[in-house]
Amino acid sequence: MNRPTALIRRLLITEALQEFMTREVVRIKEEMRAEGIKILDRKDNPQDVWVQYKFGNEFEEAIFMRRMLDAESRNRAKRTGMIT
Numbered sequence: 001m002n003r004p005t006a007l008i009r010r011l012l013i014t015e016a017l018q019e020f021m022t023r024e025v026v027r028i029k030e031e032m033r034a035e036g037i038k039i040l041d042r043k044d045n046p047q048d049v050w051v052q053y054k055f056g057n058e059f060e061e062a063i064f065m066r067r068m069l070d071a072e073s074r075n076r077a078k079r080t081g082m083i084t
Contacts, residue, residue, distance in 0.1 A: 017080065 041052040049064045
């Protein structure tokens with residue numbers, strides 16, 4: 001069993017990370033807007049994420065594999081100490 005203060009500390013750290021992530025999403029969206037990138041459609045599936053976007057005057061599509069996104073997310077979370 002974890003000490004009460006250890007659990008409280010994990011909660012506070014997770015809240016701080018959540019606030020950081022919210023600000024990061026806003027920053028990334030601003031950067032996308034400045035670069036002329038606009039997401040037109042997105043479909044989340046169990047295996048992948050399909051995105052249709054506009055970059056300048058070009059319409060493009062991209063598929064991101066869910067396993068790769070999940071692995072990269074877990075890796076970044078491990079590096080921050082958020083998960084073990």
